[in-house]
Amino acid sequence: MSTRIVSLGVGLMLLTNALSNALSASAVPLLAVRPDLPMPSSLPGLVSRRVQLDLGRQLNVPFHTIEIEEATVQTWPDQCLGLNRPNERCVGDEVKGWEIAVSSEQRRWVYRSDRTANRLRLESLPNFSNQLSQQLLETAAKDTQQPATSLQILDIQPVVWDSGCLGISTPDVACTQAQVPGFRAIVANGPRANLGYASEEPGPTEWIYHLSEDGSQIVQNTVASxxxxxxxxxxxNLEVVMPASSPFNSRIVFQSIAYSFVDGTTYFRTLTADGEVWIEMRDTRSNQLIETIMLRPVSVDEVADFEKLLTQQQFSDFDHIHYINENPMSAIDGAEFIIASRTTVGISAGERGLPDNLQAVVKAWRTIAPL
Structure with missing residues (x-):
């Protein structure tokens, strides 16, 4: 039986994990269990608690905030539960156990375990180790002048950085032009309320970090934080593309896709290098074209100034980040994605709540292509 993938919080959530092997044999006594015994029909409480303790410990959050969503009986191919690490020998016969989906804040994680969770592993991010998570928390504590015990890791996303600058703009600094495997992470100084049930109090302060896989580089993305x-x-992880039928005869400089929950229409706005501003309207449900209009021409100088602004405001630093309103007293109609080159940013919040650099880009874009 395969795990059911659900969406938590917003949009498309990666089915990821972060961290490494869990409770060691020295911390948890191994239980002698006859392998021929039938598996129980539901997840035992002992297994649930070990999963909660492991993820809570590694994310630095209370274990009771970790929710068990779903568990299915599985037969794993070896003692590594089918998740062997580099240079690790996985011996032994098949192992009966569990595949366990759990959630922490807006993130969903998937564990593999044996029958009693003496062996416990997380899927998808085997290289984000417990040591790396502690390095991240210690670095964030120094950067923010807050005790590491007050910080939590809210989210982790694997990424392959294009250069040694880890996706952060560094004017006048030469970046090594080699791909660097690593991660994005969100660190906060407190728990985040579930979307839809937010209190009237502002949420925690959140900081975005970029890391190399080996932990040799851990850098705060200050512009996006x-x-x-x-x-x-x-x-x-949503990749947004314009419809193939779009009538552009020149290089695309900037685009936005806005989804309106009120009228059920998706609005595609595009600025081209030759100074044309287009809007294409489609029915959100059927994707049927409603109308395509050339809004207005802009001068080549205006296009050049806007491209210069994108560089000055370090727009590329915002890639794959979605800013979401969490104020229950302020409704936001729909969502918008703005795109330049390989950078995609999601906005479901008022402009005044965005980082200053992103506000400047949005304001300039609204002048060029009004809503």
Missing amino acids: ETKAYVGTFFS
Whole structure:
């Protein structure tokens, strides 16, 4: 039986994990269990608690905030539960156990375990180790002048950085032009309320970090971290593309896709290098074209100034981040994604809650292509 993938918080959530092997044999006594015994029909409480303790310990959050969503009986191919690490020998016969989906904040994680969770592993991010999570918390504590015990890891996303600068703009600094495997992470100084049940109090302060896989580089993305009260940061894996029928005869400089929950229409706005601003309207449900209009021409100088602004405001630093309103007293109609080159940013919040650099880009874009 395969695990059911659900969406938590916003949009498309990666089915990821972060961290490494869990409770060691020295910490938890191994239980002698006859392998021929039938598996129980539901997840035992002991297994649930070990999963909660492991993820809570590694994310630095109370274990009771970790929710068990779903568990299915599985037969794993070896003692490594089918998740062998580099240079690890996995011997032994098949192992009966569990596949366990759990959630922490807006993130969903998937564990593999044997019958009693003496062996426990997380899927998808085997290289984000417990040691790396502690390095991240210690670095964030120094950067923010807050005790590490007060910080939590809210989200982790695997990424392959294009250069040694780890996706952060560094003017006048030469970046090594080699791909670097690593991660994005969100660290906060407190828990985040579930979306839809937010309190009237502002949420925690959140900081975005970029890491190399080996932990030799851990850098705060300061430009993207400067949100205001009631705006939360999330990672998005949604790749947004314009319809193939779009009538552009020139290089695309900038695009936005806005989804309106009120009228059920998706609005595609595009600026081209030759100074044309187009809007295409489609029915959100059927994707049927409603109308395509050339809004207005802009001068080549205006296009050049806007491209210069994108560089000055370090727009590429916002890639794959989605800013979401968490104020229950302020409704937001729909969501918008803005795109330049390979950078995609999601906005479901008022402009005033966004980081200053992103506000500047959005304001300039609204002048070029009004809503």
